[in-house]
Amino acid sequence: MHLDKYELKSGEQLTVFEFVSNGINGKIIKLVQYTPTNYKDLYNLGFGDKNIDTGTIDDNVISNNGDSEKVLATVVATLYAFTDKHPEALVYATGSSKSRTRLYRMGITKYIDDVQKDFEVFGELENDWESFKKDVEYLAFLVKRKL
């Protein structure tokens, strides 16, 4: 995807990423973390804002910083970086709320043709998975880098 992205920083393991969203409400530090789950090679994608006053991380906050496309493209860039380093990884992602999950779906839908060149993309239904389809409301998403 040839989209504008924020500069990314990461630790050496490429499991934690930080970038700074710069929009209408100012600068907001964003953190992305790929955390191992109870399943082998399966990582959960966590994403939220860092409160510079308290040092806490909040994945429920709605920043409304006017740069959601650039933020989404940057999160996708972390996915490329993470799966470059961990090519066998499966990555699970869901929103902190239904509406946030819907936002993720809209983002994936918008770029699905590009994303599917490099990743297998699945959507989670109530009791099953299917290959990602547009206009289906999923509970969560799972991606695997095409090797």
Added chain:
Amino acid sequence: MNIKDINTKTKPIVIIDKSLDFFNDKVLFPEKLAKANEMLKKVGLPKVAKA
């Protein structure tokens, strides 16, 4: 090719910042992780293609 050109390619440029290794053994989004484990327990995993 300048820096901006490189940045537009699929492979992102990542600046290594060792201070972020501080978070490696910490779970920053524990509720999300718990939710993921719970949902995966229920539905299992999809069949993914092998290399």
